[in-house]
Amino acid sequence: MTELKHYFAPTSLDQAVECLKDGDVTILAGGTDLTPQSQAGRLKIKHTLMNIRHIPQLSGITLEGKEIRIGTLTTITEIMQHPLIRQHLPVLADACDHFASDQIRNAATLGGNICNASPAGDTLIPLLVLDASVELASMPEAKLYRHSMPLSTFFVGPGKTRRSLCELVTCIRIPLPAEGHVARFHKLGTRPALDISTISIGIAGTLKAGILSNVRVAFGAVAPTPVRASQTEKALEGQRLDAATIEKAAEVAHNEVKPIDDVRASAWYRKEMIHNITKRILSHVAQA
Amino acid sequence: MSLKHDIEFTLNGVKRRVTVDVTMTALAMLRDVIGLTGTKYGCGEGECGACTIQVDGMSLNSCLMFAVDCDGRNVTTIEGLANDSKADALREAFVEHGAVQCGFCTPGMIMQADHLVRNECCGDTESIKRGIEGNLCRCTGYKKIVDAIASVSGAQN
Numbered sequence: 001m002t003e004l005k006h007y008f009a010p011t012s013l014d015q016a017v018e019c020l021k022d023g024d025v026t027i028l029a030g031g032t033d034l035t036p037q038s039q040a041g042r043l044k045i046k047h048t049l050m051n052i053r054h055i056p057q058l059s060g061i062t063l064e065g066k067e068i069r070i071g072t073l074t075t076i077t078e079i080m081q082h083p084l085i086r087q088h089l090p091v092l093a094d095a096c097d098h099f100a101s102d103q104i105r106n107a108a109t110l111g112g113n114i115c116n117a118s119p120a121g122d123t124l125i126p127l128l129v130l131d132a133s134v135e136l137a138s139m140p141e142a143k144l145y146r147h148s149m150p151l152s153t154f155f156v157g158p159g160k161t162r163r164s165l166c167e168l169v170t171c172i173r174i175p176l177p178a179e180g181h182v183a184r185f186h187k188l189g190t191r192p193a194l195d196i197s198t199i200s201i202g203i204a205g206t207l208k209a210g211i212l213s214n215v216r217v218a219f220g221a222v223a224p225t226p227v228r229a230s231q232t233e234k235a236l237e238g239q240r241l242d243a244a245t246i247e248k249a250a251e252v253a254h255n256e257v258k259p260i261d262d263v264r265a266s267a268w269y270r271k272e273m274i275h276n277i278t279k280r281i282l283s284h285v286a287q288a
Numbered sequence: 289m290s291l292k293h294d295i296e297f298t299l300n301g302v303k304r305r306v307t308v309d310v311t312m313t314a315l316a317m318l319r320d321v322i323g324l325t326g327t328k329y330g331c332g333e334g335e336c337g338a339c340t341i342q343v344d345g346m347s348l349n350s351c352l353m354f355a356v357d358c359d360g361r362n363v364t365t366i367e368g369l370a371n372d373s374k375a376d377a378l379r380e381a382f383v384e385h386g387a388v389q390c391g392f393c394t395p396g397m398i399m400q401a402d403h404l405v406r407n408e409c410c411g412d413t414e415s416i417k418r419g420i421e422g423n424l425c426r427c428t429g430y431k432k433i434v435d436a437i438a439s440v441s442g443a444q445n
């Protein structure tokens with residue numbers, strides 16, 4: 001890896017992906033991860049530092065057909081306050097409300113949260129249960145090329161994603177939830193503000209006449225990446241949300257996660273909390 | 289040699305041109321390059337809020353921002369609030385309520401409070417408390433700070 005030699009602030013998407021061609025580029029968005037990581041020497045900035053702030057196509061929240069598009073540069077504050085999000089995706093607004101502090105929410109971008117790929121990233125759990133996909137742009141030949149992948153396949157390890165070095169995340173797309181859609185997020189930490197999740201849970205599905213279907217369950221901070229919990233989803237799919245189903249699902253969740261001991265909590269505590277909070281969320285959903 | 293870059297931005301209402309290290313934070317630029325030391329360095333990692341400034345009308349931690357990212361933007365620091373009637377009211381309220389003891393957190397606290405008042409984000413004391421979650425104070429125990437902001441925003445309970 002070479003030393004930092006170049007600063008570039010493109011004003012168009014074409015310029016940005018052209019610059020990414022050789023891959024030796026560090027992308028700067030809001031900087032709330034990059035600044036402390038580079039100042040502390042945990043991250044070395046590559047040959048080029050590319051600031052994407054001045055590319056207009058990367059901002060904004062819009063309804064496009066049956067999807068909501070959130071530009072990668074959209075801040076956590078913008079998401080939390082936007083009428084489209086509050087109306088259609090309240091679970092995402094709720095997760096943003098539990099994010100860091102006002103100052104950090106004003107600077108941190110959604111794309112930065114995704115690309116930083118922390119197992120405890122707060123937007124990742126609601127995005128997973130909302131079936132979000134990530135759009136990436138690159139310039140393999142002379143033309144701009146875009147492709148999408150489901151967020152559920154995007155993460156490969158702490159700080160590691162399937163984004164190639166030549167790609168830029170441009171936006172997140174989320175299908176409009178169907179009638180009867182319910183979704184909940186819970187972040188467990190030791191204090192209300194500026195806390196990294198000890199665990200977090202997202203649960204979503206369609207609730208009709210007491211039956212939950214299209215179930216999505218995701219857990220944060222219990223594995224090297226944010227994860228979908230397929231066994232817990234199976235235990236709930238098509239079931240009536242009664243006390244027996246809820247207890248069974250909470251037990252499956254408890255056995256499904258394989259967390260580690262770290263400074264924030266022991267693996268034992270994390271498993272207990274996954275059980276208890278899964279149960280609590282499902283009980284709330286049953287009463288909704 | 290560290291890489292340098294020229295940037296141009298509006299600082300407290302005045303156009304500035306500065307040459308900065310590309311890897312430098314906005315906080316280091318304000319204090320060490322420009323010489324405005326009202327903005328404080330507390331933790332350097334986003335936890336304490338002593339470095340709070342406003343950029344394009346939003347409050348943020350200058351220790352979590354690259355200096356080069358100020359290019360083309362509108363930056364306000366505590367020095368920029370010196371002749372501002374809204375901020376005068378906050379400053380007087382802080383003094384009146386005893387919300388300043390050692391004073392280290394005060395510039396960041398005022399920058400954040402000013403952002404909350406301007407955006408009408410403090411209709412009640414609960415929203416004031418939430419609004420200053422990113423600002424630590426080791427002296428006052430926060431009550432006096434919340435009271436001071438409430439007296440300006442007209443917040444009830």
Ligand SMILES: Cc1cc2nc3c(=O)[nH]c(=O)nc-3n(C[C@H](O)[C@H](O)[C@H](O)COP(=O)(O)OP(=O)(O)OC[C@H]3O[C@@H](n4cnc5c(N)ncnc54)[C@H](O)[C@@H]3O)c2cc1C
Nearest residue numbers: 029030031032033034100108109112113115121122169334
């Ligand atoms: C004190 C503190 C508290 C925090 N609290 C929380 C919290 O409660 N919850 C939480 O989830 N996070 C938290 N964070 C982490 C951080 O604020 C978020 O991850 C934030 O969303 C990162 O966004 P950014 O725009 O600041 O990213 P940046 O720092 O600009 O970038 C982050 C990473 O993503 C890459 N990147 C950014 N945009 C793109 C793109 N479009 N394409 C490709 N790569 C890209 C960058 O190269 C970099 O590697 C906290 C951080 C701090 C310092």
Ligand code: FES
Nearest residue numbers: 330331332337351
């Ligand atoms: S110095 Fe920036 S938050 Fe503490």
Ligand code: FES
Nearest residue numbers: 389390425426427
């Ligand atoms: S007055 Fe001393 S830190 Fe707040």
